[in-house]
Amino acid sequence: MISKSLHFYFIIFLFFFPQTQFNQQKPIEELINSFHNSKIILLLVTQKYENAENVNLSVLKHVKALLEFLNYEVTTDSTQTYDIKFIISIGGIAVSAKYNWGTYFSGAYIKFNIIIGNNVNYAKWIHNYDYKPPGSLLIGGSSRDYSKPNLAPFQEAFTNGFSELIVNIFSDFNNLKAIKKMTSYKIGILRKCAISHLSEKNNEDHFALFEKALRDNDPIVRAEAVKAISRSTSQKKINLILKSVIDNDEIVQREAIYALGNIKNEKSIRALMNLLNDKKPMMVNYAISSLSMHTTTEATDKIINLFFSKYDSQYFGMIEYYLKESNDSTIIQKLIKGLDHKDAGIRISVSSIFAHKKDSRTIEPLIVALEKENSGSLCASHISYSLRMITRKQFGEDAKLWRSWWEENKGQYNK
Numbered sequence: 001m002i003s004k005s006l007h008f009y010f011i012i013f014l015f016f017f018p019q020t021q022f023n024q025q026k027p028i029e030e031l032i033n034s035f036h037n038s039k040i041i042l043l044l045v046t047q048k049y050e051n052a053e054n055v056n057l058s059v060l061k062h063v064k065a066l067l068e069f070l071n072y073e074v075t076t077d078s079t080q081t082y083d084i085k086f087i088i089s090i091g092g093i094a095v096s097a098k099y100n101w102g103t104y105f106s107g108a109y110i111k112f113n114i115i116i117g118n119n120v121n122y123a124k125w126i127h128n129y130d131y132k133p134p135g136s137l138l139i140g141g142s143s144r145d146y147s148k149p150n151l152a153p154f155q156e157a158f159t160n161g162f163s164e165l166i167v168n169i170f171s172d173f174n175n176l177k178a179i180k181k182m183t184s185y186k187i188g189i190l191r192k193c194a195i196s197h198l199s200e201k202n203n204e205d206h207f208a209l210f211e212k213a214l215r216d217n218d219p220i221v222r223a224e225a226v227k228a229i230s231r232s233t234s235q236k237k238i239n240l241i242l243k244s245v246i247d248n249d250e251i252v253q254r255e256a257i258y259a260l261g262n263i264k265n266e267k268s269i270r271a272l273m274n275l276l277n278d279k280k281p282m283m284v285n286y287a288i289s290s291l292s293m294h295t296t297t298e299a300t301d302k303i304i305n306l307f308f309s310k311y312d313s314q315y316f317g318m319i320e321y322y323l324k325e326s327n328d329s330t331i332i333q334k335l336i337k338g339l340d341h342k343d344a345g346i347r348i349s350v351s352s353i354f355a356h357k358k359d360s361r362t363i364e365p366l367i368v369a370l371e372k373e374n375s376g377s378l379c380a381s382h383i384s385y386s387l388r389m390i391t392r393k394q395f396g397e398d399a400k401l402w403r404s405w406w407e408e409n410k411g412q413y414n415k
Helices: 004-011 029-036 059-069 154-172 176-182 188-199 204-213 219-231 237-245 250-261 266-275 281-291 297-309 313-325 331-340 344-357 360-372 378-391 399-413
Strands: 020-025 040-049 073-075 084-099 102-117 122-131
Touching (some): 040 059, 059 154, 281 297, 297 331, 313 344, 344 378
Antiparallel strands (some): 084 102, 102 122
16 A cells, blocks of 8 residues: 555645644633633734834734624723733744845744733743745745835734634633634634634534535635545545535545545545546546555556556656555556557656566566667666666666576576
8 A cells, every 4th residue: 555645746846834833831720711701801912023014914803803703702901891811912024035036025924922811820822823825935045135025925824823823722721612613704714724623523513514614615614624524434424525526626626535545435446546537637646646545456457557548747757656656466567568668758657667666577578678779768778777776787778788697597586
């Protein structure tokens, strides 16, 4: 069986996963009880952005609206009566990537410092969040040399980072009811974080929320719902996931296909094999990746047939990786004919797979293939390399030397 890490083979170049760091002092029982009984919250917010001027995010408005949605009364006047304090301090910095030909603004870094407490007890959370627009360059280089730091996506960094943090905070306060309510809040990233947290509880009572989230208008929420449903034990999950495969957003489709890979039954395998005929190369990639979680000869045969039918660089690498890592002992014999394929790319790929597997059954076919190639060609170079990797002998691209050596030594390999 191929490692699950294969799932990230293509995704790592396409999607950004924020780097987060939590440092928290969890609330004690007395504070938890006090928070549960609280009706009025004093909300205080401070902001400071080191290298950007005149940035003032709508933090107070955002947090106040959420707390009111959760049925708390919110005040910002410390002279009024309140039950508990909610103090938020935010620091931020615009981050850029610098190149020889200039500086390319990339993202924003936000540091949250949140204190919740009463006059007796308090708890503290520190949360660091890096954000960059999806599809843009990786954050790096100088953080102070760029042209317009005020245009950094501070608001997006705050919204994403705070959504993660607030779900964590309410979890620490054992307020699952509030987290469930967050699944219907107006901000998609918060709904997504709430769904993610609930899915980790392995509570089938949450399944109805996940099913509802599949109809959400935000694809990141639908994608998270697919992952949540795939972890459940409900008999309904396979049909719901199959519907998500034909979602109109590729992120949702990808999660649905990967979910099928983790469901070990005939229906999911059949659906994945059907996806090998999809017109979108990325869908084919996802299907191959998920099929790697299964060890069916039928699926392997279909992937090999796809491999030989045409050279498509958009999913060829995934097929090669699948075949290299597969433990199916019949693959060698099925791939040998590829050394005589009319497409040089396929001949090179087969020889690369054989070099990886280091199976003595491939020595004779590789020598035959080398005898047919022109010396100095790319194919000859790859084939000779494969022979060297398998035999630990070095005869370069000289097919006659390889043949002579093989005739004298094949007996010890064919035992």
